[in-house]
Each structure stands twice: as structure tokens, then as C-alpha cells.
Amino acid sequence: MRGHILTLLVPLGAFASSSKPLKARQSTTTVTVNLDQTYQQIDGFGCSEAFQRAVQMSKLSEDKQQQALDLLFSRTSGAGLSILRNGIGSSPDMSSDHMVSIAPKSPGSPSKPLIYTWDGSDNKQLWVSQEAVKRGVRTIYADAWSAPGYMKTNGNDANGGSLCGVSGATCSSGDWRQAYADYLVQYVKFYAQEGVNITHLGFLNEPDLTTSYASMRSSGTQASDFIKILGPTLQKSNLSHVGINCCDTEGWSSQAGMLGQLSSVDQYLSTITAHAYTSSPGSPMNTKHPVWQTEAADLNGAWQAAWYSSGGAGEGMTWANSIYTAVVNANCSAYLYWIGVQGGNTNSKLVRIDGNNVISSKRLWAFGQWSRFVRPGAVRVGVSGAKSGVKTSAFRNTDGAVAVQFINTGSASAALTVKASGGDSFKVGNATAYITDNSHDLDVLASSLNDGTASVNVPSRSMVTLVLQKQ
Numbered sequence: 025m026r027g028h029i030l031t032l033l034v035p036l037g038a039f040a041s042s043s044k045p046l047k048a049r050q051s052t053t054t055v056t057v058n059l060d061q062t063y064q065q066i067d068g069f070g071c072s073e074a075f076q077r078a079v080q081m082s083k084l085s086e087d088k089q090q091q092a093l094d095l096l097f098s099r100t101s102g103a104g105l106s107i108l109r110n111g112i113g114s115s116p117d118m119s120s121d122h123m124v125s126i127a128p129k130s131p132g133s134p135s136k137p138l139i140y141t142w143d144g145s146d147n148k149q150l151w152v153s154q155e156a157v158k159r160g161v162r163t164i165y166a167d168a169w170s171a172p173g174y175m176k177t178n179g180n181d182a183n184g185g186s187l188c189g190v191s192g193a194t195c196s197s198g199d200w201r202q203a204y205a206d207y208l209v210q211y212v213k214f215y216a217q218e219g220v221n222i223t224h225l226g227f228l229n230e231p232d233l234t235t236s237y238a239s240m241r242s243s244g245t246q247a248s249d250f251i252k253i254l255g256p257t258l259q260k261s262n263l264s265h266v267g268i269n270c271c272d273t274e275g276w277s278s279q280a281g282m283l284g285q286l287s288s289v290d291q292y293l294s295t296i297t298a299h300a301y302t303s304s305p306g307s308p309m310n311t312k313h314p315v316w317q318t319e320a321a322d323l324n325g326a327w328q329a330a331w332y333s334s335g336g337a338g339e340g341m342t343w344a345n346s347i348y349t350a351v352v353n354a355n356c357s358a359y360l361y362w363i364g365v366q367g368g369n370t371n372s373k374l375v376r377i378d379g380n381n382v383i384s385s386k387r388l389w390a391f392g393q394w395s396r397f398v399r400p401g402a403v404r405v406g407v408s409g410a411k412s413g414v415k416t417s418a419f420r421n422t423d424g425a426v427a428v429q430f431i432n433t434g435s436a437s438a439a440l441t442v443k444a445s446g447g448d449s450f451k452v453g454n455a456t457a458y459i460t461d462n463s464h465d466l467d468v469l470a471s472s473l474n475d476g477t478a479s480v481n482v483p484s485r486s487m488v489t490l491v492l493q494k495q
């Protein structure tokens with residue numbers, strides 16, 4: 025039944041000159057990429073090395089450090105991630121996995137200048153940033169989990185509390201909002217001095233949650249009370265090109281619920297950010313700002329390096345699907361995993377450190393199927409004719425190349441032909457397909473091109489990205 029309908033869509037002759045003819049009995053589906061139907065712009069895909077995970081990386085031997093960095097950021101031997109999320113420290117010390125503050129000691133009063141101590145390392149995050157930049161990363165998101173304790177109602181950078189001076193948070197020491205804004209701007213300046221451009225700045229992490237590590241509570245209204253000071257402070261420092269991100273809530277719906285309270289500072293906001301823990305991105309947020317999913321992971325599952333076995337939380341294909349849902353159904357412009365590289369037996373990272381070994385998971389390659397080919401500035405475009413069970417999306421990059429993603433969730437392979445329409449008569453001049461499944465990590469997959477129509481056979485339980493270069 026399925027075969028009869030689909031065969032009508034593509035004349036068999038289309039394969040006549042194909043070097044790898046598809047089996048005659050296999051039905052073929054024609055997917056059309058509509059370059060004139062445009063959706064959101066993409067900022068990228070990424071991860072973090074916060075909470076001294078960068079320090080763990082730095083303890084690897086030099087060659088393994090380079091291998092780990094390549095796995096994350098290289099566009100030829102790794103996932104080609106394009107966003108790095110750094111943690112701005114708030115702790116008075118570096119014990120355990122604490123991120124140390126750039127002004128650990130209180131000046132005594134918010135009217136006195138902050139006492140900065142820049143160590144040129146930032147828990148090795150500066151090094152990871154520089155290495156990422158070397159490999160082409162241009163989007164560095166610096167995010168503070170909390171203000172230093174002396175700026176907060178609870179006098180501690182951990183255990184929640186609020187920034188002194190926002191509504192409902194008064195402190196005998198005074199209003200610390202301007203001091204916190206100065207502090208964040210100084211962090212950006214320290215990085216600039218070291219040659220790294222921070223492009224996005226955040227001042228909250230999971231403000232809807234109190235934890236025993238760095239954490240600070242905030243409502244949308246309280247965030248607005250601070251953004252109206254941070255925005256002008258960036259402007260006065262000639263740093264208005266640094267975008268303000270908010271608010272990295274623990275889940276999607278929590279962030280959606282804060283949007284109304286942020287409307288008064290709309291002119292200062294760059295990007296709306298949320299994590300995927302308590303609820304994951306399923307539908308668009310009601311905002312004109314780009315929306316990023318900035319932290320997701322299988323935090324506790326035992327280390328799983330496989331692509332597909334039962335659809336478990338740590339499997340690569342599960343993450344390929346999650347990215348698809350976020351980008352296609354929830355209008356996300358970026359999607360970040362929690363940690364890139366670290367030790368330990370859980371799936372909270374993409375790449376595991378085991379002794380001096382660096383072991384990639386298929387989660388990394390799932391990210392690579394997107395990130396290597398859907399580059400910052402790409403625009404999502406329409407697709408029609410997608411085969412049932414094969415999640416299909418497409419993007420046009422700034423260099424003109426079109427990247428088409430296929431996630432075959434079914435148990436049979438899918439024979440597809442792909443053509444482009446619109447886009448000022450975009451004519452396909454080269455088609456190259458890349459596959460990740462249980463036995464491939466972003467390997468080249470056979471495909472063919474015949475008169476502007478590409479043909480590719482997408483194996484069951486695989487993700488294939490087809491890159492169409494303009495003629």
C-alpha cells in the first residue's frame with residue numbers, strides 16, 4: 025500500500041544514472057525543501073565546562089586535552105559545537121567544584137568599589153574558551169549561578185537567597201544591584217583582556233530552585249529590577265553588543281511563566297533561556313526574542329555510549345530527537361547539553377574522562393549531526409513530503425549550503441530523494457550525506473545527485489544529515 029502511493033512521486037528513471045541504484049522493490053519518498061518558507065535563525069549548539077569540569081580536562085595529558093577539545097569543537101574530527109556556556113563564579117573559594125568569584129571579599133558596602141582578583145584562569149574556563157575560539161567558536165555565553173554571598177539576602181552564594189535591592193529583597197547593607205552589574209561587566213572585560221569576546225551574559229541559573237551549591241532565587245519581576253540596571257551599565261561600558269540572557273529556569277514552562285514580568289525590560293533583553301529538566305521545550309514561547317535551551321542532560325543514568333538500544337534517556341538517538349523537537353516544535357535557536365567533557369559514570373556529559381582516556385558517547389555525535397552542518401546564522405526552512413517515521417528538518421546556512429536532517433525512527437530503511445525549491449532558483453551542485461547510528465560516527469554515507477535531485481538511503485534507527493551545496 026505504502027509502496028504504491030510513494031512510487032508515483034518519483035519516476036524510476038530518476039535513478040537511472042545513480043552510481044548506487046536503490047533496490048527496485050523499495051519505495052521512494054520525495055522530500056522538497058522550500059527555501060522561501062523561513063522560520064527562526066539558529067545561534068548554535070553547545071555545552072559547558074563549568075563547576076571545574078574544565079579543571080578536570082586540564083589534568084589530561086596534552087594530547088588527550090587536544091583530543092577532548094577537538095571532539096567538542098572541531099568541525100572535521102568532532103561535533104563542531106558552536107556555543108560554550110561558562111559559569112561566572114560566586115564562591116569565596118575553589119574547594120570541591122566551586123567556581124571562585126572575581127571579587128571574593130566584600131568591600132563592606134555597595135557604595136565602595138569592588139575588590140577584584142583576576143587569576144587569569146577562571147577555573148580553566150578561560151583556557152577552554154581560547155581553545156574553543158581557535159576551533160571556530162564565536163558564541164561564548166557567560167552565566168552566573170549567583171551573585172557573591174555579600175550581595176544577597178542570605179549572605180551566602182549557595183542556598184538560594186535573593187539579590188539585595190530587587191523587589192521584596194531589602195538588606196541592611198543596602199542595594200547591591202549596581203555592584204552586581206559592575207561585577208558582571210568586569211568579568212566580560214577580564215575575558216576581553218585575554219582575547220575572548222563574551223557575546224552573551226546571564227546573571228541567573230535556575231532561579232526557581234534552591235540548592236546547596238551556588239544558587240539565587242528570582243522571579244521575573246526581580247530579574248527585571250536588575251536588568252534595568254545591567255542594560256545601561258553595559259551601554260556605559262561600550263559593551264551593548266553583549267546580549268543579556270534570561271533566566272535559565274529549571275524548566276521550559278517555568279520560563280514561559282516569567283515572560284510577562286520581563287516585558288518592561290524588553291529593550292535590554294537579547295535571548296530567553298531555559299533548561300529542560302522540569303519541563304522540556306515542546307512548543308514556542310510567546311516572545312519575539314530568540315529562545316535557547318541552555319541546559320539539558322541525563323544527569324543520573326549510568327554511562328551509556330550507544331546510539332540506540334531501547335530508546336533510553338542516555339542514548340544518542342534520544343538526544344537527536346530532543347534537539348529536533350526543540351528546534352522544530354519549540355522554535356529554539358540554540359540547544360546546549362550540560363557538560364561537554366568530565367569524569368564519572370553518569371551521562372551528565374557528552375564525553376567521558378576515564379583515567380587519561382577520553383571516550384565519546386553517541387550523544388556527542390547526535391549533537392554533531394546538527395552542529396557541524398547547521399551553523400550560527402542558519403535559518404530553518406520548510407520541508408514537505410517527509411516520510412512518516414522519518415523526522416525531517418532543513419536549514420539554509422549563511423554560506424548558502426542547505427543542511428537537511430533525517431532521523432529514521434522506524435525499523436526499516438527509508439529511500440529518499442531530496443530536492444530544493446525557491447531560494448532564487450537554488451540549484452543543487454553537490455550532495456554529501458553524513459550518518460550516525462550504532463556503527464557510525466558522522467561518517468560519509470553514499471548518496472547520489474541527478475539533475476539537482478539527491479538520493480539517499482537512510483538506514484533504520486539512524487540520523488542522516490544531507491548537505492546540499494549550491495551549484
Ligand SMILES: *[C@@H]1O[C@H](CO)[C@@H](O)[C@H](O)[C@H]1NC(C)=O
Nearest residue numbers: 157158161162219220221222
Ligand atoms: C572580538 O571582538 C573584537 C572587537 O570587536 C574583534 O576585533 C575580534 O575580531 C573579536 N574576536 C573574535 C575571535 O571574534
Ligand SMILES: *[C@@H]1O[C@H](CO)[C@@H](O)[C@H](O)[C@H]1NC(C)=O
Nearest residue numbers: 257258259260261262263264
Ligand atoms: C565608549 O566609547 C566612546 C566613543 O568611542 C568613548 O568616548 C568612551 O570613552 C568609551 N567609554 C568607555 C567606558 O570605554
Ligand SMILES: *[C@@H]1O[C@H](CO)[C@@H](O)[C@H](O)[C@H]1NC(C)=O
Nearest residue numbers: 064065308312313314315355
Ligand atoms: C520563533 O522565534 C523567533 C525569534 O527567534 C520569533 O521571531 C518568531 O516569532 C518565533 N515563532 C514562533 C512561532 O513563536
Ligand SMILES: *[C@@H]1O[C@H](CO)[C@@H](O)[C@H](O)[C@H]1NC(C)=O
Nearest residue numbers: 453454455456457473491493
Ligand atoms: C562534494 O563535496 C564533497 C565534500 O566536500 C567532496 O568530497 C566531493 O568531492 C564533492 N563532489 C563533487 C561531485 O563535487
